[in-house]
Amino acid sequence: MTYRKKKNEYIIIIGCGRLGSHLATLLSKKGKSVVVIDRDQKSFERLKDSFSGFTIEADAIEKDTLLEAKIDKADVVVTVTNDDNTNIMIAQIAKIIYKVPKVIARLFEPSKQSIYEELGIETVCPTMLSALELKNTIVENELED
Amino acid sequence: MTYRKKKNEYIIIIGCGRLGSHLATLLSKKGKSVVVIDRDQKSFERLKDSFSGFTIEADAIEKDTLLEAKIDKADVVVTVTNDDNTNIMIAQIAKIIYKVPKVIARLFEPSKQSIYEELGIETVCPTMLSALELKNTIVENELED
Numbered sequence: 001m002t003y004r005k006k007k008n009e010y011i012i013i014i015g016c017g018r019l020g021s022h023l024a025t026l027l028s029k030k031g032k033s034v035v036v037i038d039r040d041q042k043s044f045e046r047l048k049d050s051f052s053g054f055t056i057e058a059d060a061i062e063k064d065t066l067l068e069a070k071i072d073k074a075d076v077v078v079t080v081t082n083d084d085n086t087n088i089m090i091a092q093i094a095k096i097i098y099k100v101p102k103v104i105a106r107l108f109e110p111s112k113q114s115i116y117e118e119l120g121i122e123t124v125c126p127t128m129l130s131a132l133e134l135k136n137t138i139v140e141n142e143l144e145d
Numbered sequence: 146m147t148y149r150k151k152k153n154e155y156i157i158i159i160g161c162g163r164l165g166s167h168l169a170t171l172l173s174k175k176g177k178s179v180v181v182i183d184r185d186q187k188s189f190e191r192l193k194d195s196f197s198g199f200t201i202e203a204d205a206i207e208k209d210t211l212l213e214a215k216i217d218k219a220d221v222v223v224t225v226t227n228d229d230n231t232n233i234m235i236a237q238i239a240k241i242i243y244k245v246p247k248v249i250a251r252l253f254e255p256s257k258q259s260i261y262e263e264l265g266i267e268t269v270c271p272t273m274l275s276a277l278e279l280k281n282t283i284v285e286n287e288l289e290d
Contacts, residue, residue, distance in 0.1 A: 011283065018253070018254075018255070019279075023276045026276055026280045030280070032283075078279060108163070109163075124275050124278050124279055126271035126272065126274065128167065130251065130274060131167040134223060135168060135171045135175070138156065138177075
């Protein structure tokens, strides 16, 4: 099957905590097709009314869950559970087994970043983003290093 | 005493977790005078060798700790413990009692942001920053709302 959907059209988000739910709502508002997976049904209560995608209550480290979410059709997979190891494991599966074009993982521990990058997995680290934002707020009007 | 130090020169960071330690190192590299307060001596091990500031092992909700850190001379106070309520409490003390010119608090729960803003306390929310970063990475080449 060589059919490819329009770029970035179908997005799977794994983990519906604060970050996952907020991102799902933002992307849904942008007209993207979004599926959110979480083990805990209650976590979906975080999704705003403006979220128009689908939810799957299941463990994303199970192969059946990813197949149910049609991971082989996904343009983007974002892993944002609260556990770095879970995020990297699912990101690897998405990238290596299902050849998902764009895989992004949240990581809490910045030192693990190089492991992800070697695998072609993009990362977002809330700690690093926040530290830079704070530094720029405090060190105003100075040129960056 | 009307003496004012050069703007943003003396910075107190409360909480030496991943964010606090990373920020302390960044600001120290920029030549700022930085004091980091944490209850746990071990947390200071996170500070890089390039950190040239001071550390205080104590509970920052104790008045004596803040006085030891010379909060009355601080230009900036940043509260980045892992607890939103602790962050807002210390931020209030810094802003209202010690009239610190710039007070910034990390908050995990975005819904509390308005409480801080009413008090003149700036906030940084790792969840919001990360969600926007991810959204912008995914929704490339599109104009922002």
